Amino acid sequence: MLAEETSLSHFKTSLRGRLIAPADPDYEMSRKVYNGMIDKRPALIARCLDEADVIAAVNFARVKNLLVAVRGGGHSGAGMGMCDGGLVIDLSYMKATHVDPAARTVQVQGGCTLGDVDHATHAFGMAVPTGIQSTTGIAGLTLGGGIGHLTRQCGLTIDNLLEADVVLASGEYVKASAREHSDLFWALRGGGGNFGVVTSFLFQTHPISTVYAGPMLWDLEDAKEMMRWYHEFISNAPDDINGFFAFLIVPPDPSFPVDLHLKSMCGVVWCYTGPMEEAEKAFEPIRGFKKPALDFVGPMPVPVLQSMFDPLVPSGYQWYWKGDYVKDLPDEAIDICIHHGSKVPNMYSGVHLYPINGAAARVDNNATAWSYRDATYAMVIVGVDPEPTNKHIITNWSRDFWKAIHPYSAGGSYINFMMEEGQDRVKATYGDNYQRLVEVKTKYDPHNLFRVNQNILPAVTDQA
């Protein structure tokens, strides 16, 4: 590359999208991410509009030796879609989707949210298994694994990934799939944003359009009985029933009975994907065990379920979470969950246990980089508050809860439920797959250009 080609002005004019600097009027808006606690100030934000913009941004950052953050949907709890100083490669305007109904696939660009994916596929009566909130970015969610309402039926999001288009640290543009760059494809499925900028994902879709779904809530006095029952039930349930367990406070919303407003409760958010005419029967053992205090489960289109919780936690609130993989739930662990779960600080916060069984558990631990297929749950303790002055309350609650429950964990945590927790946590999370991730990282990003993430250290950096 010629010297003048790496100048800031050349970089700026080479982009179809905007290059935003601190003096620009939209800088403040452009550096905001979902978590209101994150206050990072990049030197530049490249708002990319196509692959060429991404290649130009990667080349500029590499040649200028800039710190790089890659922003998809901006939902990282740790704020890893943003950086202090350096260059943000912002994909949030790259939102094209293309459904191939005959092949039952959907191609989505790296800036799509889960809502964008659902919008595209639902029109064709299809769905991709993703998460539980439509505002989350598909890129970060997929690269970390992807757990949600359809996990037990269709596997993790990565189990449905067929191809990814990637701009590598070298600026080279490659396709990763089972046939091409299969080592990279393995690492992308759970290894996070370590290996390059994914401009586009190709997913297989499933013929799921209407689900029988929604929350059921029980009184906290019933929590021990319900958690024991849930653990047994979900570990053996047919694949077409998914449900994540939660401790929560009921919002004072007119859609809830007034006597439940602001009450601490436990519950399960269900999602059944089998034939609708058999749904009531499938739920007989659930409703028959203990009558819920609230039962909002019924037929609904997938996008309605996917966006059900969006209004409760809009962008900009303070956010602090900690997670762990959990294999078993002995009574002592249940008691700890109830003790801290009954102290959920407000109606925005909560504890969720997402099942990792059904289809997701039938993939080998080393078939993808995501290495906890034998966990029963990905647990997350989420503290959220609109008020910045309350951030210590949610942070302390999450940490105290996590400290108490951690001895019962399987070791690591789902990377998408982590803050910046250090190398030991990253290694614990990848377990036996960590060394193979180091090899792939060393091959594709030897100088660790992509390090604003749950970082896999390349071998050279490890020795430095």
Ligand SMILES: Cc1cc2nc3c(=O)[nH]c(=O)nc-3n(C[C@H](O)[C@H](O)[C@H](O)COP(=O)(O)OP(=O)(O)OC[C@H]3O[C@@H](n4cnc5c(N)ncnc54)[C@H](O)[C@@H]3O)c2cc1C
């Ligand atoms: C409200 C909320 C609900 C959530 N629900 C779920 C859920 O149901 N299931 C679940 O599995 N997770 C869930 N998550 C966690 C979510 O998967 C992670 O926060 C994920 O990182 C978000 O991806 P993003 O693209 O929005 O984030 P960003 O902040 O944009 O990026 C996160 C990380 O991914 C990397 N990255 C982003 N885009 C790219 C790209 N195109 N190429 C390479 N690297 C990239 C970034 O470098 C960064 O390290 C939720 C998060 C929130 C805040």
